[in-house]
Amino acid sequence: MSTTPAQDGTQWFLHTWRDHILEPVETALTVLDEEHTELAAEQAGLEEFLQRLRAVDPVEQPSSPVGTRSRQSAADPVEALRDAYTDTVLAVDHYESVYDESLVENVAIEFGPDYAALFHPETNVGFSPPLKRSLVGATEQAIDERTSLDRAVKIEQESMREYRGSLQEIIETLDSTVVPEWYRETFQSDVTALLKQRQDQLHSSVHRFETHEFCTYMYEEQLWTYPVLTSLARLQESVDS
Numbered sequence: 208m209s210t211t212p213a214q215d216g217t218q219w220f221l222h223t224w225r226d227h228i229l230e231p232v233e234t235a236l237t238v239l240d241e242e243h244t245e246l247a248a249e250q251a252g253l254e255e256f257l258q259r260l261r262a263v264d265p266v267e268q269p270s271s272p273v274g275t276r277s278r279q280s281a282a283d284p285v286e287a288l289r290d291a292y293t294d295t296v297l298a299v300d301h302y303e304s305v306y307d308e309s310l311v312e313n314v315a316i317e318f319g320p321d322y323a324a325l326f327h328p329e330t331n332v333g334f335s336p337p338l339k340r341s342l343v344g345a346t347e348q349a350i351d352e353r354t355s356l357d358r359a360v361k362i363e364q365e366s367m368r369e370y371r372g373s374l375q376e377i378i379e380t381l382d383s384t385v386v387p388e389w390y391r392e393t394f395q396s397d398v399t400a401l402l403k404q405r406q407d408q409l410h411s412s413v414h415r416f417e418t419h420e421f422c423t424y425m426y427e428e429q430l431w432t433y434p435v436l437t438s439l440a441r442l443q444e445s446v447d448s
Contacts (some may be wrong), residue, residue, distance in 0.1 A: 217383075226377050228442050231434035232371045238425060239364045246357040248299040259291035265339040270299035284334040289326055318345040350417045359421055363427055366408070371436045373401055378442065385447045394446075398439060405435040 263284045265442060292310055296302075296317070315323035322342060325332045332338075377397050386394050409418050422432050431437040 212279070221279055221382065223385065225375075228378055228438055228445070229371060229374060231372065231429075231431055231437040231441075232367055234366065234429065235426065235434035236367050236371070238429070239360050239367065242425065243357060243360050243364070245299070245301050246306065246353050246360065248301065249296070250353045250357070252295045252299050253346060253350045255354070256291055256295040257343065257350070259295065260288065260339070260343060260346060260366065263287045263334070263339070265336045266333050267336070268380075285328070285330055288334070289328065292326065304427065317349055319341070355415050359416050360425075362413050363421070363425070367434065368437075370401065370405065373397075374442070377401075381446070384445055398443060402436070402439050405433070405439075409433065 223426065224341050233373070264341065266284060289310060292314065297310060297313065308316065311323050312327055314326045323340070324330055325334065344448070351413055380394075414418070426432055426434065
């Protein structure tokens with residue numbers, strides 16, 4: 208027997224309504240997946256840069272006086288460092304779309320302005336052994352920061368998947384936006400339990416990061432900061448319970 212137009216309309220409405228409820232969580236998963244991909248690429252780029260950095264010999268002689276334009280030779284460590292950074296950190300696929308900064312600007316943001324001066328093509332800063340050790344440490348720290356953030360992203364991904372499953376279980380028990388009287392107590396209990404669970408998480412931490420700050424950073428381009436709470440609010444506002 209064919210489906211009637213009324214039935215088609217009801218099914219379309221339910222499908223659209225469920226998508227509306229789940230949209231914040233689904234969007235969060237997309238954001239987290241993109242962040243994981245970018246962090247993995249940046250970590251790999253920094254690790255490759257670190258290897259090349261360690262192979263660059265420091266200069267023992269004193270640097271040129273401040274304000275003196277130094278001549279760069281083919282063997283100059285500054286040129287080697289610039290090439291290494293360009294070939295690794297700046298070469299990640301998303302660099303232009305996400306950062307779009309010059310080499311010196313990116314080094315200043317990544318490691319600090321003192322290191323940025325070293326990477327300037329006309330620098331008078333000598334690549335001394337202490338500066339090399341310091342730059343190695345700064346690069347290792349940048350790698351560690353991305354490793355930590357990526358662990359937090361993975362924890363949040365798993366959490367979002369679990370909440371998506373729980374939300375799907377709740378909304379798929381409804382065949383309209385009217386909650387049957389016999390089901391209302393269970394419905395409210397399930398929603399309240401999810402709400403409390405997520406609120407408790409927001410007052411804790413995700414890996415090394417305070418969860419509120421993590422969400423603010425991760426979802427800064429969205430119209431919401433808390434995807435699960437937004438989905439739950441949409442659900443509660445859209446049903447007659």
